[in-house]
Amino acid sequence: xxxxxxxxxxxxxxxxxxxxxxxxxxxxxxxxxxxxxxxxxxxxxxxxxxxxxxxxxxxxxxxxxxxxxxxxxxxxxxxxxxxxxxxxxxxxxxxxxxxxxxxxxxxxxxxxxxxxxxxxxxxxxxxxxxxxxxxxxxxxxxxxxxxxxxxxxxxxxxxxxxxxxxxxxxxxxxxxxxxxxxxxxxxxxxxxxxxxxxxxxxxxxxxxxxxxxxxxxxxxxxxxxxxxxxxxxxxxxxxxxxxxxxxxxxxxxxxxxxxxxxxxxxxxxxxxxxxxxxxxxxxxxxxxxxxxxxxxxxxxxxxxxxxxxxxxxxxxxxxxxxxxxxxxxxxxxxxxxxxxxxxxxxxxxxxxxxxxxxxxxxxxxxxxxxxxxxxxxxxxxxxxxxxxxxxxxxxxxxxxxxxxxxxxxxxxxxxxxxxxxxxxxxxxxxxxxxxxxxxxxxxxxxxxxxxxxxxxxxxxxxxxxxxxxxxxxxxxxxxxxxxxxxxxxxxxxxxxxxxxxxxxxxxxxxxxxxxxxxxxxxxxxxxxxxxxxxxxxxxxxxxxxxxxxxxxxxxxxxxxxxxxxxxxxxxxxxxxxxxxxxxxxxxxxxxxxxxxxxxxxxxxxxxxxxxxxxxxxxxxxxxxxxxxxxxxxxxxxxxxxxxxxxxxxxxxxxxxxxxxxxxxxxxxxxxxxxxxxxxxxxxxxxxxxxxxxxxxxxxxxxxxxxxxxxxx
Numbered sequence: 257x258x259x260x261x262x263x264x265x266x267x268x269x270x271x272x273x274x275x276x277x278x279x280x281x282x283x284x285x286x287x288x289x290x291x292x293x294x295x296x297x298x299x300x301x302x303x304x305x306x307x308x309x310x311x312x313x314x315x316x317x318x319x320x321x322x323x324x325x326x327x328x329x330x331x332x333x334x335x336x337x338x339x340x341x342x343x344x345x346x347x348x349x350x351x352x353x354x355x356x357x358x359x360x361x362x363x364x365x366x367x368x369x370x371x372x373x374x375x376x377x378x379x380x381x382x383x384x385x386x387x388x389x390x391x392x393x394x395x396x397x398x399x400x401x402x403x404x405x406x407x408x409x410x411x412x413x414x415x416x417x418x419x420x421x422x423x424x425x426x427x428x429x430x431x432x433x434x435x436x437x438x439x440x441x442x443x444x445x446x447x448x449x450x451x452x453x454x455x456x457x458x459x460x461x462x463x464x465x466x467x468x469x470x471x472x473x474x475x476x477x478x479x480x481x482x483x484x485x486x487x488x489x490x491x492x493x494x495x496x497x498x499x500x501x502x503x504x505x506x507x508x509x510x511x512x513x514x515x516x517x518x519x520x521x522x523x524x525x526x527x528x529x530x531x532x533x534x535x536x537x538x539x540x541x542x543x544x545x546x547x548x549x550x551x552x553x554x555x556x557x558x559x560x561x562x563x564x565x566x567x568x569x570x571x572x573x574x575x576x577x578x579x580x581x582x583x584x585x586x587x588x589x590x591x592x593x594x595x596x597x598x599x600x601x602x603x604x605x606x607x608x609x610x611x612x613x614x615x616x617x618x619x620x621x622x623x624x625x626x627x628x629x630x631x632x633x634x635x636x637x638x639x640x641x642x643x644x645x646x647x648x649x650x651x652x653x654x655x656x657x658x659x660x661x662x663x664x665x666x667x668x669x670x671x672x673x674x675x676x677x678x679x680x681x682x683x684x685x686x687x688x689x690x691x692x693x694x695x696x697x698x699x700x701x702x703x704x705x706x707x708x709x710x711x712x713x714x715x716x717x718x719x720x721x722x723x724x725x726x727x728x729x730x731x732x733x734x735x736x737x738x739x740x741x742x743x744x745x746x747x748x749x750x751x752x753x754x755x756x757x758x759x760x761x762x763x764x765x766x767x768x769x770x771x772x773x774x775x776x777x778x779x780x781x782x783x784x785x786x787x788x789x790x791x792x793x794x795x796x797x798x799x800x801x802x803x804x805x806x807x808x809x810x811x812x813x814x815x816x817x818x819x820x821x822x823x824x825x826x827x828x829x830x831x832x833x834x835x836x837x838x839x840x841x842x843x844x845x846x847x848x849x850x851x852x853x854x855x856x857x858x859x860x861x862x863x864x865x866x867x868x869x870x871x872x873x874x875x876x877x878x879x880x881x882x883x884x885x886x887x888x889x890x891x892x893x894x895x896x897x898x899x900x901x902x903x904x905x906x907x908x909x910x911x912x913x914x915x916x917x918x919x920x921x922x923x924x925x926x927x928x929x930x931x932x933x934x935x936x937x938x939x940x941x942x943x944x945x946x947x948x949x950x951x952x953x954x955x956x957x958x959x960x961x962x963x964x965x966x967x968x
Contacts, residue, residue: 296367297394297414298403300622300633300671301575309671309681309701311713311756311773315393322855322866322906324432324919324961326449326471328393328415329382333902334870336809336826336849337397337775340382344476344496344951347528348381353410354397354777354805355830360409360721360750362400366417366520368563369404371583371614374724376641378407384524384557386469386503388451391418397775399752401697401719402667402683405637409719409750410777418455419509419518420463423967426455430963436476436496437929437955447959448472461512469503475529476954478929483531486548486596493531496954501526515568522561529554535596549595549602556588573626578619586611612643620667632670637687639663643725659725663689669699677705692747695720709760714753721748727783727797738794739785746799749780771811779803786836787890802833806844818857825850832878838889841878848873862910866921867903874899881935893935900931900952919961927956 293305295312305312315331325331329349333340339352350358362377363370363385369377370385393415400408432449433440440446453467475498485492502525510517532550539546560583567577592604620635642660669683681701688694699717706712723745730741753776761768782801788794809826829844850871857864874896881893906921930949 295394296416297364297396297412298400300631306705306711309679309703309713310396310715311754313395315395317391320387320390321917321919322864322908323868323904324906324921324959325387326432326469327383328385328387331387331393332382334851334853334868334904335395336811336824336851337807337828339872342952347383347497347499349383350379351382354775354807355828356410356777356803359407359724362404362408362412364404364412364414366518366563366565367414368565368579368581368616371559371561371585371612373557373585373587373610373612374726375407376612376614376616376639377404379724384501384526384559385415386471388453388467388469388503389417389465389505389507391416398715398754398777399699399717399719399750401717401750402669402685402699405663405665405685405687406689406720406722406747409721409748409779410752417507417520418465419507421455421457424457425968427966428453428963430961432959432961434959435957436474437478437957439477443474445474447474461510463509463511465507467503467505471501471503473499478954483529483552484596486535488535488537488548490533492533492535492550497528497530499526499528516566518565520561520563522559524557524559526557527554547595547597549593552592552594554590556590557585558588559583559585569623573623574621575623576619576621579617581614581616583614583616584612610643612641615640629673630670633668635667637663637665637667659729661689661691663687679703689722692722695747711758711760713756716753717751719750721750723747723783723797730797738792740794740796742797745783745797746781748782748799750777752777766814766816769813773809773811775805775807775809777803777805784834800835802835804831804844805829818859820855822851822853824852837892838887839885839892841892845876847875864908866906866908868905869901869903871901872899879935896934897950898932898934900928901926902928915965917963917965919959919963921959923957923959924953925956928953929955
C-alpha cells in the first residue's frame with residue numbers, strides 16, 4: 257500500500273510540474289484559438305465552450321467515428337470518473353459516475369430526459385442509445401438539480417443530434433462486422449450492424465432526416481454450448497445473451513432568424529433471448545425415446561419517443577425555449593416450453609410485465625432586460641409518469657403494481673458579469689412531487705477568465721434522487737426470504753462542489769490544455785437494503801446511509817501538427833456510512849484511474865490512427881461478512897475489486913474525397929473478461945476464502961466498418 261501511495265504521489269507530482277511548466281509558455285499573439293465547439297447543456301442560449309459558466313466536456317463526431325461506436329456503451333468507457341458496467345445476463349450496460357450508479361445521473365436527448373424501463377432520464381441501458389444521428393455529446397459533472405430536477409445528482413449527459421447538412425441531399429449507408437471475443441460467423445456468431453441515413457435540405461429553412469439501424473449481437477458462448485444443446489449438465493445457452501436491436505428515427509427542423517422548431521420521432525425495438533440451462537429429458541418409456549425441452553424466454557422492448565423543441569426571440573430581444581415530449585416504453589415477456597430437437601414450442605404465454613408512459617415539458621425565457629452585464633432566466637418543468645411493473649412485486653404474488661406520479665417545478669437563475677472575465681450565476685428551483693412533497697434545490701456557479709490563458713470555474717449545487725420502483729414496492733416473501741420495498745421512503749439529498757482550473761497555451765504550431773479539478777459529492781438519506789428484524793430475518797429498503805466522495809483530477813491534452821495526445825489521472829476517495837450498524841466502517845477508500853489517448857493523422861493517405869487506454873485501479877468497499885460479534889452486531893469485511901485496464905485501437909481510412917470510409921479496429925486488446933473480487937475480514941486482516949469475480953467483457957474483439965457517403 258505504501259508503494260502504491262508513492263506511485264500516486266509521483267504521478268500527480270509529475271503532472272503538476274507539467275502544469276506549472278506550461279504556465280511559463282508565452283502565448284503567440286499572432287495566433288488565435290478558434291473555439292468552434294458550441295455547447296447547449298445548462299446554457300441560457302447556445303454559446304462557445306469558453307464562455308460557459310459550467311465546465312462542459314464535449315465528445316465530438318470525430319471521436320465517435322474513430323471508435324466506430326454504434327451505441328453510447330461503445331464510447332464512454334475511456335472517460336475519467338466514469339465506468340460502463342455491463343451485465344451479461346440482462347444484456348444491459350449502465351454507468352457508474354463518481355462511484356454512484358445509473359440512478360444518480362440523467363441522460364438527455366436534446367435536453368429532454370429519455371424514458372427507460374425503470375426511470376425517466378436515469379437507469380438507462382446504454383446499449384439502447386444509437387449514435388448514428390448524434391452530432392456531439394456533452395457531459396456536465398456535479399449536481400444539476402436547478403436545471404434538470406430529480407436524479408441529476410452526479411451530473412448529466414446530453415446527446416445533441418444532427419439538425420443540418422452542408423449539402424442538398426446526403427445519403428449514408430454502412431455495414432459493420434465485429435467478432436465477439438474469438439467467436440464470429442455470418443449471422444450466427446459475432447456482431448452485425450447495418451445502417452442507412454437520408455438527409456435533405458428542403459430549402460434554406462427546412463431540413464429533414466430519417467435513419468434506420470439494425471444491431472445484431474449473436475451472443476457469446478464462451479464455455480456454453482448454445483440453444484441447440486440438449487444435455488442437462490448446465491452447459492446449454494450463452495454466457496452473454498443474444499439480442500437484436502432496431503432503431504428508427506425521423507426528424508424535421510425549421511430554422512429562421514427569429515424562430516426554430518424541431519420535431520423528432522424515435523422507435524426502438526429489442527429482442528433479448530434467454531435459453532434455460534436446465535434441460536428436461538422427457539423420456540417416453542414406451543418408445544424408448546426422449547424429446548428434451550427447456551423453458552426459454554424472449555424479452556421484447558418497444559420504445560416510442562416524440563420530442564418537440566421550439567426556441568426563438570421576441571421583438572423585445574427576449575429569448576425563449578420550450579420542449580414537449582411524449583414517450584412510452586413497454587417490455588413484453590414471451591415464455592414457452594421449447595423442444596430442442598424438433599424446434600417446437602408449447603405452453604406459450606405472453607405478458608406485458610413493465611410499462612412506462614411519460615409526458616414531459618419544460619420551458620424558459622431569458623434576456624428579458626437589455627443589459628450587457630446582467631441576464632436572468634425563468635423556467636418551468638412538468639412531468640407526468642404512469643407505469644406498472646410485475647417484477648417489482650417479486651415471485652410470491654406476481655401481481656402488476658401500477659402507480660402514477662407527477663411533478664411540477666419552477667426555477668430561476670441570474671447571471672451577472674462583473675467584467676468580460678468574471679461571471680457569477682446563482683439559481684434555485686422549487687419542485688412539487690405528488691408522492692414526495694416539495695423540494696428546493698440551489699446552485700451557485702462562477703467563471704473567471706484570467707491572464708495567460710487560465711480559466712477558473714467553481715460550482716456548488718444540490719439535487720435529489722427519488723426512490724426507484726423496486727425500492728418502493730418490491731415484495732419477495734417465501735419460506736426462506738423476506739425482502740420488501742418501502743412506500744414510505746424519503747428521497748435522497750445530494751450536494752456537490754467542483755473547482756476547475758484550466759490553462760490554454762499556444763506556442764509555434766502546438767496547442768496545450770492542462771486542467772486540474774477538485775470534486776466533492778455528498779448524499780444524505782441514502783437508500784439501502786437493511787435487516788429490519790432478526791427473528792424472523794427480514795430485509796427492507798430504508799434510508800440509512802450517507803455517501804461522500806472527494807477527488808482530484810488532472811487532464812493534459814496537446815496537439816502538434818498531425819499529432820493529438822492526452823494523459824489524465826483521477827484519485828477518488830469514497831466513504832459510506834451505515835447509521836444502523838455498530839461495526840460499520842466509514843473510512844475513505846481511495847482508487848486511481850488513468851487514461852490516455854493518441855491520434856495521428858496522415859493527410860497524404862487520408863488516414864487516422866487512434867489508440868485509447870484506461871487503467872482502473874483497485875477499488876475497496878466494506879460489506880457485511882455474514883458473521884456477528886458477541887452482541888449480535890454484523891461484522892464487516894473489506895472487499896476489493898482488483899485493478900484492470902482497457903485498450904482499444906483503430907485505423908480509419910478515407911477514399912474518394914471522404915465518399916468511402918474504412919475503419920479497422922480492435923476493442924479490449926488486453927483481453928479482459930472477468931475481474932476478481934477478494935474479501936478480507938477487517939478485524940483479522942486475513943482472507944476469508946470467499947473470493948469471487950465479476951464479468952466485465954467477453955475478450956479481445958476486432959471490427960471492420962465500411963461507410964459510404966453520397967452527397968449532392
